[in-house]
Amino acid sequence: MITITHSAGQYPIHFTSLTQALQSLPQDAVVLTDENVFTAWKGQLSQVPNVCRIEPGEGSKSFERYREVLSWMAKSGCSRRTTLVALGGGVIGDLGGFCAASYMRGIPFVQIPTTLLAQVDSSVGGKVGIDLPEGKNLVGAFYPPHAVHVPSEALSTLPDRQLRNGMAEVWKYGYILDAPLVDCLTRTDVRDDLQPIVQRCIQLKAEVVEADEFEKLGIRAKLNFGHTVGHAIEQVLRYEEFLHGEAIAIGMVVEARLGESMRITAPGTASVIEAQLKTAGLPTTWSGLQNPDPLIAAMRRDKKAHSGQLAFSLLTQIGECKLVENVAEGEVRSALLNS
C-alpha cells in the first residue's frame, strides 16, 4: 500500500485484485464503467446493484456524458453519502471523478483503474475533468479519491496496443525522474512482471503531487513532459488516430529535440528516446508535425500557458527535467518540422 497525503487528508493506494476491490466497497456504492470493461468483468460486476455503463473512448469525456451520468446518479437516488466508483481507464476515472467532485458538491469517490495508463497516471493525484471542444481537460477539479484499488489482473486482459499506450507514461516517469527505471526498461521485458513497475511509477507520481497538489509551484507541471505537444496532436486529430500514450510518445521526441535546440537538454537525448520508444512499439513521429500552425495554436491554449506564452516540461538529461516558460514560437516550430 502507498499512502498519498493531500491538503484535506490522505488516501490509500491498494495493490489488490478486482474481486477484493469490489468486495471492499460500501453496500450502496454505484459504479461507473464502460461497455468494454463491463463485458470483460461481467461475472464480478453481477454483484454490484447500480452500474452505469457508457461508451468507451476519449469521446466520453464530454459534457453530454457528464450530464448523463449526473442525471443517472440523481435518478438512482444517490445521496451525499453515496460512493461513486470509477472502474475503467483514464476516461472513466476522469469523468467519474468530476461527477463525484460536483454531484451535490462532492461525494466519496473510489478509483479502480483497469488500464496500465490509468494505473500509473490518471488514477493518482486527484486530477479529474472533461474535455471541451476548445481543449482537453479544460473543465474539472482537484478532487482526491477516498481510495484507489489497483487490480493487477486487469492488465492481463488488456490488448497489446493498450499496454504500449500505458508504457509511454512509464517511460516518461523514467525520463523525467528516474534514470535507473529507464535502464530497467531497456534491459528486461517488463511485461513479464508489471506490478513492480506500476508501484514504482505511482511512488514517483505520489512524491510529485504531494509536493505541488494544485499545480501551482511548477513541480507538478514537470509530469507534463511530452504532453504540451502530445495534447496538441490529440486535439488537432480530435482524439482519433493516436491513443494518449502514442501522442505523448511523439510529443516526448519533439520536446527532447526542442530541449536540445534550446541547449536545455543534453545533446543526443532525443535520438536515444526516439530509439527506445520505437523499440517499445510506440510511434515517434507523425506527418502532421509538418503543419505546425494548428498545433501551436492548440499549445497556446494549454493550461501551462499564460497569456498565450508557450510552456514546456523539458529534460535536462535522462532522469531530470524542469518547467520552462515563455518558449519562443520559432523554437517550437523548428522542433516540430525536424521531427
Place this chain on the structure above:
Amino acid sequence: MITITHSAGQYPIHFTSLTQALQSLPQDAVVLTDENVFTAWKGQLSQVPNVCRIEPGEGSKSFERYREVLSWMAKSGCSRRTTLVALGGGVIGDLGGFCAASYMRGIPFVQIPTTLLAQVDSSVGGKVGIDLPEGKNLVGAFYPPHAVHVPSEALSTLPDRQLRNGMAEVWKYGYILDAPLVDCLTRTDVRDDLQPIVQRCIQLKAEVVEADEFEKLGIRAKLNFGHTVGHAIEQVLRYEEFLHGEAIAIGMVVEARLGESMRITAPGTASVIEAQLKTAGLPTTWSGLQNPDPLIAAMRRDKKAHSGQLAFSLLTQIGECKLVENVAEGEVRSALLNS
C-alpha cells in the same frame, strides 16, 4: 471588512461601491453578468474589456449556460491566472462560481453581489453550482471566492419585489440565530438603512460556515430553515411564479408549523412568523401545498436527505434552531395541508 477563514485560506468581504469594486480588479479579469445588471451599470462596465452577458433568471443556472460560459472563457483566452468576476444576483454568483471552480480545475474568483439576496446569502460561504432537472443545486462545488465586494448602491436600483425577496433570508437569519435581529426588523423600516442589516447577516453566516465549511457537521445545514419546503415548491413550480425568497417565506411558515406539531418549536411560533412575513410583503401560503405528493418527492431528493429520509432545520424558538433528520412523512404531509 469581514474576513472569512476556510480550509485553504481566507477571503475578505469589502463593503464598498461598485466603482471601487471594479477598479480593484486585476486588469485581465473577465466579468460574468446578466442583461439586467449590465443595463443598470453600463457606464461603470464600459471600462471592463471582457464581459459575458447572459439572460437573467434561475433558468440560467443550467447545464447549457454553464457550458456556454466555459466555452466563452476558453475562446476569450482565459488562463489559470485569469480572475472571473460574478457581478449580479445569486444565479450569476452560483453559475459564475462553478465556472471559476471548474475552468482549468479552478481559477481566481471574485463575487460582486448586486441583490440583497446574494449579498446576505449566496455570495458568502463558497457554495457554487447549477441546477439539474432532477433538483436545484445538484451539481456544484465548495469553492471559496478570493474576495467579495458588497456594493451598497446596487440595492438602490433594485425593484421592491427583489428587496422583499432578499428580506426573506434576512428574517431567516433572525429566526434561526438572532432574536434581537427579529425585534429590530419588526420595529424599524430597515429599508432606510440596509447596510448594517447586510453586515449583520454576513457576520452570522460567516460564523456558521466557518464552523462547518463542507456542510458535514449539521451546523451549516441549519441555514436551511424554510429551504426543504421552499426548494420543493420552487422545483414543483419549475422556478416560476415565486422568487427564491418568496418560496422560502412559505417554507418557513410550513416548517415552523411542522416543528410545533413535532413539539420541537415553541407553540405559537408559526403564527408569529406568518404575521411578520405577511407584513413584510412576503407570501406565506400557496394553494399547491394541498397537493403534498410532488412536494414530498422533491424533498426526498434534497441534499440533506439520506436514503430518502426527510431532514429539516427546525426552530426550537425564535432565534434558535437545530437539524432534525428522519422526519416522518405523515408529519410533513399534515404541516403542508394545514398551511
